């Protein structure tokens with residue numbers, strides 16, 4: 001590895017009374033840390049260039065005698081692991097919740113030692129979905145046209161209830177056995193890679209599950225933030241950069257617990273910081289990841305997060321990380337993107353942020369009448385604020401996710417509005433992400449509880465009446481939506497200028513928003529029309545772009561024709577035109 005230092009955490013009764021020794025060429029024991037808890041030792045190793053893969057003993061001595069020995073295994077590096085490519089705006093990401101996608105192995109639904117048993121009748125319970133369910137349906141995802149999968153956390157969540165979502169991790173090194181094994185995960189990444197699909201791991205460093213093994217015997221008193229009585233985060237990410245913020249508000253935001261079952265990890269504790277950094281590097285290397293989605297990014301210590309990112313990029317320069325920054329406005333979101341506000345002393349190193357402001361604007365645009373500030377103008381105004389971001393092209397963009405209303409619900413399952421939203425998502429700037437079932441116009445209303453956003457994917461369970469994977473018993477709308485999504489994704493994948501071309505947009509007029517993705521060879525014109533009557537669009541208004549091109553075809557046509565002076569746009573439509 002680029003970094004030759006490795007820190008081991010050893011947890012065993014009274015281990016601090018012993019002294020470790022290592023006799024292995026290329027491996028040096030540099031330092032031993034003892035904490036206030038005698039059941040822990042932290043051992044700093046240096047792995048030199050001449051170290052060879054294999055196992056060696058760590059011998060623990062007392063009174064000149066070996067009291068205990070541990071066999072440590074040093075693995076060979078994966079070839080070219082440091083050249084691993086991350087995800088970017090040439091990708092289309094599919095977000096899925098593993099418990100709710102497909103149950104490939106009913107044998108792991110209930111596992112010995114795991115507190116919560118499967119109960120598909122409980123909306124907040126575990127339904128049995130797993131890694132095999134994902135692996136079995138990679139063909140479906142490949143044919144859909146996605147090139148990357150962000151899987152909600154797969155690590156062990158051994159909690160008594162309500163942990164199917166995966167965000168209460170109880171072991172950072174172990175896949176939850178109800179999802180499969182660590183090896184199953186490695187195999188999934190390899191199988192996905194063979195289909196040119198990248199895997200993005202969902203990580204959580206702000207908190208762990210209260211049943212994490214170390215909560216029963218904390219390595220140091222300050223491993224987690226502790227208060228006299230339970231103190232919940234105020235969830236006000238805005239306090240972090242607010243020049244008028246109260247110091248106490250800031251502290252509660254960062255150090256308060258995310259929930260009563262989710263203790264807040266103290267990343268300022270250097271031993272925990274090393275643990276978390278090494279954990280990420282281990283997963284990237286071991287599983288062959290192409291990216292990380294970091295949960296609750298603003299809630300963790302920002303100096304630590306920057307150090308974490310730098311450490312990962314030192315090992316994997318082409319890697320990418322998206323941070324979940326669930327904030328309402330563009331500047332609050334942009335604060336977490338690298339080099340956006342370089343004068344801020346906590347200036348971020350994060351490459352990608354979740355673009356909630358654009359998600360809200362796109363959803364609102366289709367339900368509000370156009371005006372000086374509302375409707376399609378809301379999209380125009382939100383994108384006009386891109387000057388605040390250092391790199392809006394790397395923003396993760398979406399119409400919905402596992403925490404908010406499904407897009408189809410927001411637009412009352414209106415077919416025309418749905419097509420307009422999907423077309424916008426796949427043609428504007430950023431890295432588009434589709435939430436599983438979005439391709440079927442799946443609905444979900446947060447006011448009915450989070451479970452309503454996370455229904456089982458139809459066909460993922462044996463005996464499902466509808467099987468969307470095989471196209472069996474689908475409603476007409478599901479079938480149409482799936483076909484449209486496939487065509488749209490194929491079109492984006494086949495036309496790189498739609499992924500990376502410059503975005504130029506024009507002020508909305510007549511309930512119509514026109515924008516281009518273009519370079520010197522090709523221009524794509526997208527026309528979103530919310531009028532209830534056909535609109536005649538005079539192309540001379542766009543001559544600054546179109547003067548370079550002489551022929552045009554629409555998304556539906558196969559051949560170019562000479563460029564017209566006007567086009568007639570259908571009511572409630574989004575159309576893509578290509579110019580050469």
Ligand code: CA
Pocket residue numbers: 103104105106107108109128129130178
């Ligand atoms: Ca299962």
